[in-house]
Structures are given as structure tokens and as C-alpha cells.
Amino acid sequence: MKNLINIIQNSSKVAIVTHTSADGDALGSSFGIALALEGMGKKVSVFLEEPVPKMLNFLPGQHLVAEYKGEFHDLCICVDTSDMKRLGERAEIYSNAARKITIDHHTTNNMQADGLWIDESAAATGEMIYKLIKALNVDISRDIAINLYTAIVTDTGGFRYSNTTPESHLIAADLLSRNVPFTDIIKKVFDTVSYSKMVLMKKTLDNLTLHFDGKVAVSYLLYDDIKSVDAQTDDFEGLVNVGRNLEGVEVSLFLREEQPGVFKGSLRANEYVDVAQIASVFSGGGHKRAAGFSMAGGLEETMEKVLSEIGKVL
């Protein structure tokens, strides 16, 4: 990290970039480090490909968002991004900067940088930014803390995912002591449901059926259902868990008709079934308890095929 600090201290005009479709960790890390550098007296710009999503519009530091007009930066810091392609059009800002720093927690990172810091054990890039700001001897203001707390809660699912570490909690403890309005953040990030998502959730519940003595839950969304609400990718998140979370269920299958006659299948298991094995029968893959596949065919036919495979291993 000494190398990074050295580079930062010797830079004055800094660009911050992160991946496209920036999420809470990407934006929280970007604005967090940007505010810290601003506090150090540097000229800082954050370049984004898309507007900040509504769900994250409370993040402080957005006054630093700028439009790129080909100007020169003596440093570009890229956060939470494993590949140049994920920078979209802003790859050129990174390429053109005199010096480059990349800070990331993804397992596979192939970025080129003068200062490269990859820590796969970090639950969020925000945790690394926290350590960097500490090492830079900059005070963690409430505004910085809001960004870093948001980064950590989004990437750990609110300290629930397996990537959460004792350190995630230690950092959260310090951030909370800086008067972060964490209940408001939690509400914005986790408890806001779009109208489309609610409609899809309702249909998922309506279509849910139990099989094999309640050990298997199956639900689906048809192409027309999805089209009718102009659903975003986000809206499907977690729908497979409606079945998975049901008491007594071991395997949950969720089918979503992505194109007419083509189903994307998500499989989840709770305790013992290897769903990656089941997905592989249909040329899919994944982990033991979370896998997926894609299959052409009618709804009934698709359901029956997958149920028959599940039945073999229950």
C-alpha cells in the first residue's frame, strides 16, 4: 500500500473510475476515495457511464461527478473493476492518465497499473478504501463513512453473505460511530421494491407449486408477464428464494421465459442436494447449492424434465 500512498501524494489532478452498471460498492468506493482526496486538497473528478441509480442517490460526493472532455489527469484511480472492458467508454481516461492505480477485491483482475492492490479476502472494495484512507491519514468524515458503509452493506447483503468477515464488522463499527444514518441507508438499499418487482413477486407466488412431499418448490414467469411490466434484471433478483425459503423445501426451481420458448432456469438447494449436478444435465452449471441453465421448450415440458432430474437425487 506504500506505493499507492506515494503515487497519490504526488498527484494533484485525479480521475476516479469504476465499472459500468455501478452498484453500491462501486459508487461508495468511488465517492469515498474522491471525498478523501478532495479533503487532501486535490482536484478530483468522478467519471460515471450512467447516472447514479435512484436507490443510491443519497451518496455524498456527487458534486465531484464530471463529464470527460479529454483533459489530462496525472492520476486515474480505478476501483472495484477487474477488466478494462468493464470501464466502457471511460477506459480511455484510465489509459491516458500519467499514472494508474487499481484497487479491487475480485478474484480475477487483469488490470494494468502503476499501483495495483487486489485483496480477494475483502468483502467489498469499500473495506480496502477504508484502509487506504486511514493509511493516508485523512479523517473519515460522516460523508465518507456513509459511502463506505453503503459499499460494505451492498456487497455483503447486510453482513449476511459468506464473504462477510470479522473485519467487515470491525470497519462497520468504526463507520457507525461516525453518525452514519444506517437505518435510512438500509431502507433505501434493501427495502425498496419497484412496482414491476412487486407484480413479478405476486405472479411468482401465484405460480408456485410444491412437489415431492413439499421438498421441491417450482415457480415461473412467462414471457408476456415479464414484458407487461417492463422488468429490469434487478427485478428478478431473489425470486428463486421465494420457493427456497419456504419451510420444508430442499430444492427451488425458478423458470423465467427470457425469449418466447426459451427458459432460463435457476436452481437453489438448502441443505444437501447438488443442484450444479442437475444443471449440468441441461448444459448449465454453478455451485452445489446455486446453479442455473437455459433450455428451449414449452413450460410444462421444461418443468417435467427438470423435476424428473431432481426426483432422482432427493
Add this chain to the structure above:
Amino acid sequence: MKNLINIIQNSSKVAIVTHTSADGDALGSSFGIALALEGMGKKVSVFLEEPVPKMLNFLPGQHLVAEYKGEFHDLCICVDTSDMKRLGERAEIYSNAARKITIDHHTTNNMQADGLWIDESAAATGEMIYKLIKALNVDISRDIAINLYTAIVTDTGGFRYSNTTPESHLIAADLLSRNVPFTDIIKKVFDTVSYSKMVLMKKTLDNLTLHFDGKVAVSYLLYDDIKSVDAQTDDFEGLVNVGRNLEGVEVSLFLREEQPGVFKGSLRANEYVDVAQIASVFSGGGHKRAAGFSMAGGLEETMEKVLSEIGKVL
């Protein structure tokens, strides 16, 4: 706390009791301190009014659960309980013990004890038990850590409720470092939905209507719907949030027909409406953003009355 340590060190046969309808904090605190005292070589019994709920059946220390047969204890420790009445039939175990300790975080506690420790700033009694075990110089084993982590996550809603403090996270950091299978605990505690709850959720979604340009969401469950699934009190928890979490909604009203022709109303606001004020019109009460009331009448009539009051303050 010195007084408590003194009493504990000078006791050999210890009874642990907690409130009826024991939840994660009550049971986690009970088994946590019980295992610590067992490790100190004491004879420990945990007395419960009801069986451990299925959701919490993973808690270690259940070998210490005993049936009371009138035997003498030189110490009874009561955790997470603010009133003798909440001990149910086990009040006599507490009364009959030679010495009594009460450890609790509730605001109003009227227990009599030789060692009384009330800390309203603790998010969970489990946090206090953690400190006590540390002060007793007993190692926090993985089994103890599982109990205390469960206590803290249940009472803080997984670090989401406003009672969560920096200290909650500091303690969680230490507990996680003891190899607690926290993702399994989270799944058991937060992600298991009973079949009745799923049916009620579905009906809540089916019955949901939006009013005042989407600023108000209303839903309801009728007496027959509730009866048909043999719903438990737990099953209603969070149903008012289905409307509250919907994008654009400021006020959510959820009506549940408790007895034929009698509705229990729950009101939630997101940002600015004072729902305690609205509830008070119907002789109810609560907080600014979470309130409730009870009203006799038909569904339509009840909805209209409340909507009319909401309309006045939107």
C-alpha cells in the same frame, strides 16, 4: 458487574430462566451463559416454558434444558426479562433461589435481584452476556459464540434496526472470528417462511391497492383468510411492509380482521407523514412512522375512514 461476578463465583447450582415465548435473544443469552457456567464447573439447568422453536433448534447448549422438580438452586439468573409475570410458571424457580441475578436491556425492568444489571443501550441481552463471560474470564467457545451471535442478529434484525450500535458490530466481529457458521444462522433465522406466512403474503399482495397517486398503499386480510391457514402471530410480521417498501409509497395501511367485524390496523410511513396522529383519531397510538389501532366495522367502511384521514395530511 463486579457484584454479579462475585455472586456467580460463589454459586454452584445455577438455574437459568428467561421470558415465555422465548426468542433468539432470550434463548441465545440463556444457553450462552449456561455453557459458560458449565465450563466453570457449575451444575447448570436451563428451565423453559415451551420447547425451543424449530427456527432456533440449532442453538448449542440444549443438553442443559431441564424439567423443574422443586429442587433448590443457590443462584437463579434471569435474562432478557423485565417482569416476573413474563417468567410464567418459572417465577417460582427465581423466587425460591438463594440468590438472584437479572440481566436485561429492556427500558422498563421491575425485577428484584441481588445482582441487577440493566443496560438499555445494549441492542440485545446477548451483548451483555458477552461482556459478562469476558469478565468471568471464560473463553468464548464456538458454541457460546453461536448463541450470542444469534441473540444479537435476532434483536437487531441483522444489524438493521436502529438499536444497532458500534459495539454490536465489535462484538459480532469477535464472535465471527470464532468460526460461527453465520450464513446458516441467517438462513434459519431470517430466510425461513412458513407455508401459512407465504399464503398470507400472497393474499396481501393480491389485495394491495394504491391510492393518492401511488403515495398510499392499502392491503388487508379477512378473518376467513387468516382462519383458513391457522396463522400464528409471527406470520403477520412484516406484512405492512409489503406496501411500505413499494417505490413511491409514503404511507402503508394494513388491516387484519382479528375477529369478525373487528380490524387491527397497522400504519407505516416512510418519510414525513405522522401516522401516530392518524392512529390517534381511531383511539390508537404509536410512533411517528409506525402506529396502530383497532376498529369495529366493515372492510370498505374502515378503509375509507382511514384513507380519508391519511388524505388530509399527505
